Amino acid sequence: MGMENTFDAIVIGSGISGGWAAKELCEKGLKTLVLERGRNVEHKKDYPTMTSAPWEMPHRNQIPLADKLENPVVNKCYAYKEDTAHFFVKDTEHPYIQEKPFDWVRGYQVGGKSLIWARQTQRWSKYDFEGPGRDGFAVDWPIRYDDIDPWYSYVERFVGISGNKDGVDTLPDGEFLPPWEMNCVEKEIRDKIVAEFKDRHVMIGRCAHLTKPQEQHLKQGRGQCMARNQCYRGCPFGAYFSSNSATLPAAAATGNLTLRPDSVVHSIIYDDQLEKVTGVRVVDRNTKEVVEYFAKVIFLNAAALNSNLILLNSKSARFPNGLGNDNGLLGKYVAFHNYRGNISASYEGHEDSFYFGRRPTAVMMPNFRNVKAQEMDFLRGYMTFYTAGRGGWGGAGDVPFGEEFKEKNSVPGPWGVFMMMQGETIPKETNFVSLSDKEKDEWGIPLLKIKVEYDENDEKILRDFFEQGTAMLEKAGCKNIRTSDSMQAPGLDIHEMGGVRMGKDPETSLLNGWNQMHLCKNVFVTDGACMTSTGTQNPSITYMALTARAVDYAVKSLKDGLL
Helix, strand or coil, rough: CCHHCCCEEEEEEECCCHHHHHHHHHHHHEEEECCCCCCCCCCCCCCCCCCCCCCCCCCCCCCHHHHHHCCCCHHHCCCCCCCCCCHHCCCCCCCCCCCCCCCCCCCEEECCHHHHHEEEECCCHHHHHHHHHHCCCCCCCCHHHHHHHHHHHHHHHHHHHCCCCCCCCCCCCCCEEEECCCCCCHHHHHHHHHHHHCCCCEEEEEECCCCCCCCCHHCCCCCCCCCCCHHHHHCCCCCCCCCHHHHHHHHHCCCCCEEEEEEEEEEEEECCCCCEEEEEEEEEEECCEEEEEEEEEECCCCHHHHHHHHHHHEEEEEEEECCCCCCCCCCCEEEEEEEEEEEEEEEECCCCCCCCCCCCCCCEEECCCCCCCCCCCCCCCCCEEEEECCCHHHHHCCCCCHHHHHHHCCCCCEEEEEEEEEEEECCCCCCCCEEEEECCCCCCCCCEEEEEECCHHHHHHHHHHHHHHHHHHHHCEEEEEEEEEECCCCCCCCCCCCEECCCCCCCCCECCCCEEHHHHHHEEEECCCHCCCCCCCHHHHHHHHHHHHHHHHHHHHHHHHCC
């Protein structure tokens, strides 16, 4: 291939971490190719439903029955509606093999799932990075909180994170815009919980929404969040962070970005003579033409399971079992977040109060189990989130249409409370992904087989959440408390992690402390695949920080002739 196919760097994937890799590489002067397997999506221009009313949609924003029957997995996702369906992969478009039930939710387009993420952004604490080494599961992280702390700050300032300075060491403070406010019932519940449970902290959720845009956000063309709660359509204000509204435009502004959508990455090319990776093999999504691109450094950001798939399919004489996979651990130790536990309740009083808009975050409580020492009969713990709101508008469901129906709908109903868990799962060798040796997709790539399931530790965490959540809501004065196990399969949390984990030892990990492959020094993996453990926090801000940190290291290494 000619020079038109040669770049300084290639980024595979344009989602949250890929967008950051592109921005950082381009801003540091590298001619960078970004490969995205999905279609092109431009900010605002390609958000067709961003200002649509429900009655302007053919099915009033509901998914038709035929779609539900054809695509049972993606229809389980809370954000999949008629107004957002164009940003989700249908089950029929990219099949996979479930050796154990696993709901794999994907977004194939420029921007990836950064267009449809839940935008919750909590830093890890020092206890999360120390946990595996202290408690003896997975492997020890090769980095600690102090290594990533400045990079959290770096990405937070650019992204725009709303939050409060709470001074809690289990959920460190960051660079925050003004926080969203709890409503009166949420505050009352908070005050009663922290009074009764001295080991609990309750705070407003931190999220990637511009509550008060700063100068750099305005220069990005982004504006203030309007609390519409229509984020998954694509935000015309750029008020929540996405690759499309922020990092990719920043990369393009340098003149160093080449963006190639409709590019399904088949494999990463390893040259046995040069003993290094030289490029990427791509299948055009539409024409099926095979093209190769070359670069000095590769950043793999295809989202956790697809990054595993690409590495497993990157076979050579040197690496017959997948790129960098001498230890046989590629694809293993996949983990996720346990979302099965929900608690609902009612709250009496404050019938004279309401709230403004549709706040894009909940009230959160950092993990309080096994934080500083192993205390329970299970490993690790869970974050807790709750909200209070007034639903059941006027109890008009039992009234026929007419004047009385209208009058009852003119006032809100009683207060309800909803609580949920986000539990850490323990990475295990028996939770893994692999390639089918028989079935391939339409681009000639083996289908991914997924064997991931819950274990007894997850069941114990679930029971503890039910016990503690119920006790907290009882002390807070809630009534009619009901617990519910969703029984959802792994994957629906959309927080899959691992398979290409970081570690100190090449015998027990694939990546070093810079997200660099131990055995392929010019390949970096900085999406969810790199995670050694899952923590209890929403993971995206950690991916962003790890990516910016890894690019800084990679570019310095290139300049020093080490790659």
